[in-house]
Amino acid sequence: MTRTTNGPIAVLGLGAMGTGLATRLLDQGVQVRVWNRTAERVEPLVKAGAFAAARPADAAAGTSAAICSVADGEALGTVLRGPDGVLAGGPYPGVLICASTVAPDEVVQIAGDVTSVLDVGMLGNRDHARDGELRLFVGGEERVFNAGRPLLEMLGKEVVHLGALGSGMRMKLLLNLLMGIEVQALAEASELATASGLDRQLVLKTIAGSGFASPVMAFKSKRLASGRFDKPDFRLRLMAKDLMLASKQAAAVGLSLPLATAAAETHVRAAGQGLGDEDCAAVVRALTAKPGSDT
Template identity: 40%
Template sequence: MAIKSVTVIGLGGMGGGMAHSLLREGFAVTVFNRSAEKAMPLVRAGAVHAETVAGAVAGADALVLSLADESAVDELMSDEVVSRLEPGTVIVDTTTVSPSYARDAAARLAASGVERLEACVVGNPEMAMAGRLRVFVSGEESTVDLLEPLLSALAQEIRYLGAAGSASALKLALNLLLGVQTAALAEAADFAEASGLGRELLLDVVLNSGWRSPVLGFRAEFMRRRVYRPAGFRTVLMHKDLDLALRQAASYRLPLPLTRQAAGRFETAIGQGRGADDAAVVVEVSA
């Protein structure tokens, strides 16, 4: 079965970008977001806006989810909604969830005749808009092959990882590294400023030396401009992902002391009202 109609649920920076990319590649795209105003740019670009989740999923060959957390997935993909899906419908879930949740969700959906692919998407909203993400997928390999045209519309690289839970584990490992690096960059900037060097000098050296990386460069630019909205990756989501990693690690009896320290710093930022800001705002947060 060729995938022609795609519903995208969740139109934040990543979800909205992916929906634009699918439109550009010729898919018939329906969109839904709890805040309907986020759908309007996509409607102007040719998408159909559904006012309800049930209306959004009706007749779709595939669904792409880009939601905040596990509870949002459970809320929008309720039994009532899933029962409206045609057998064989594929859900591509790009939401960052725990490996345990991913395996349970795949089993629940399979019982309803619906397939779930979990997709670890690596990149930022600009890359999502350009169809230049890197996508690491787990689930049934034959289903990944079936959805290759859809995934190719989103990604410059697609890699199959294996059984359910694999992509979620990779995403948490990557975001663990991102959170620790972002917190470390913030501390380096704090140290430079306390030493009288200035934040800008430290960030300039980082961005023009062997310490530079695309990930650190993206966060460093927020810190340099001291402007944290619109966020590339909200602080509240960074903390959520570090917490997921810590909870999953606890089930392995694996201590992650650096991750725990970094999570605490992002939690402080949230407590100071900066949860909607980009995670780079941690540089502005007093301990």
């Protein structure tokens, strides 16, 4: 199998993480071919030296690896298996890296009989992606992992092979479950503080500097303190999706996860209130019922 640093790399899907990955590769002198469903996100990367393709299949043509970073399983299936997809014309000769967060069983189903697939759970934000500071948790056959490892090590400061295909998604869902619960807990604490007459800013500063705060909570406390949830680090609707996936995974193996279930319900409600494209810390806005509402 071709090693993934021997040729151009395709990046399919240019959200916050996909754009960061493509930028990182360009900064490292790698030839990059990009595709995105909407064209406006392509233009800055083209100016930086990337080649823009009209279809996923065209972006992947002649590359040694293709990184798919799209919103959900339906989008991933279309990018790989659709009429314009990477696999529409037959097997892909390089390594297919599924960095989209989808159900573990779904990535296995989409891969089908294609063995050159890795699923990669990415821990970090857009800045980590751009700077090669991600932590990457990988599922897939060992020979495919070994072929893709040079590329993965260019993108992340830590690369861990967890086992069979789907393992990367299982780890990612666990990590996002923790983040969703932590951020909601922080939001709940800040709302209770305000309702109790405490100074919101002081409370958030105290929590962020305490032993109770994880790095995520310390980071998100700044969002809550400012009340600004635009230009999201991680969209609330994606967190809602991932919490629901984690809850379904738990139900499938007979586990009851009350915290995960409650967080999923809150995030789904927040997305239904029109907060889906704001940062996930905007879940705080779903905690207080509006006059005349039944939420």
